[in-house]
Amino acid sequence: MNKNALIMIGIGLVVIILYLLGVGSLFREGNEPMFVAVIVVSLTILYYTNRAKRGEEIYLRPIAGLVALEEAVGRATEMGKSVLFVPGIQDMDQVETVCGLVILGYVASMTAKYEAGLNVPVARSIVMEAGRETCKESYLKAGRPDQYYDDMVHYLTDDQFAYAAGVNGIMIREKPAACFYQGKFYAESLILAETGNSIGAIQIAGTGSPAQIPFFVTACDYTLIGEEFFTASAYLSKKPELLGSIKGQDIVKLIGMVLMILVFALNGFNQAGWIDFDITQFITSR
DSSP, X not given: OOHHHHHHHHHHHHHHHHHHHTOTTSSOTTOHHHHHHHHHHHHHHHHHHHHHHTTOOOOOOOOHHHHHHHHHHHHHHHHTOOEEEEOOSSOTTSHHHHHHHHHHHHHHXXXXXXXXOEEEEESSHHHHHHHHHHHHXXXXXXXXXXXXXXXXXXXXXXXXXXXXXXXXXXXXXXXXXXXXXXXXXXXXXXXXHHHHHHTTOEEEEEESOTTTXXXXXXXXXXXXXXXXXXXXXXXXXXXXXXXXXXXXXHHHHHHHHHHHHHHHHHHHHHHHTSOOOOHHHHHHTO
C-alpha cells in the first residue's frame, strides 16, 4: 500500500475517533448514515485503485460499442471509404464533449493504423483546436504523422440545425462506411442517425443526454449509454487509477443494491407478520 493510501486511511481513522468521542460541534447530529456511507465509499474506491496500481488485473465487463470501434474502422478500410466522427454540438465546458474527444483519439489512432480517411466536422472553434491536437497526437503515436492534415478536423457552424444539415450533406456526398456520434446532442441526434442509416453506414453513438439515448438506440448499431460513455476513457487508456476507480464504484453500487433488496425484503416480512422488526423505524431512528 503506498504512502497516499496510508495517509488517507489515517485521516479516516482520526475522523472516526473524533466522531466517537463527540468532539465539539464537528459533526451535525442526524447525519450518521451519510457519514458511514462516505467512509465506506472512499475506502472501497481507494482499495481497488491501489490494487490496480500494484499491477493486479482489474476485470471490467466488455462494452460492445467500444469493442465495435475497431470493427467499424476496419470495415471502412476494406470498403475504401472514410470514417465520419461527430463530437457533439457543445463546447469544451461539457463533460460529454471531453469524453467524445477521448474516443476521437482512439479512433484516430486506428484510422492512422489502417490508413483510412477521417472526417471530423465540429460546431465550436475550441473543439476544433482540441480535436486537431488530439488527432495529431494519435497519428504521431501511430507512427504515421505524414497522414495527418489540419482540415481533417474542420469547423462548420455554431447553429444547431445548420450544423446538422452540414453533417448530413457530408454523409450524402461522401457516404462514409462508419459514423461515430460521441458527445453532447440535442434534437439533431435523430436527424444525423437516420441519415447515416440511410447510406448504410455502421453507426456507433455515445452520449450522456438521457433524452437522446432512445433515438440513438433506435437508429444506430451500437450505443454507449450513460456511464458506458463516461467510462470509455478508462477502458481505452487502461490507466490503473481509472480502472481501479471504476471497479470501486461498481462494488459500491453492488453494496447499495444488496442493501436495498435487504430493506425491501425485511419490510415485506414485517408487513406479512413473519418477523417483528420495523426496518423503516430502525433506519429513521438512527
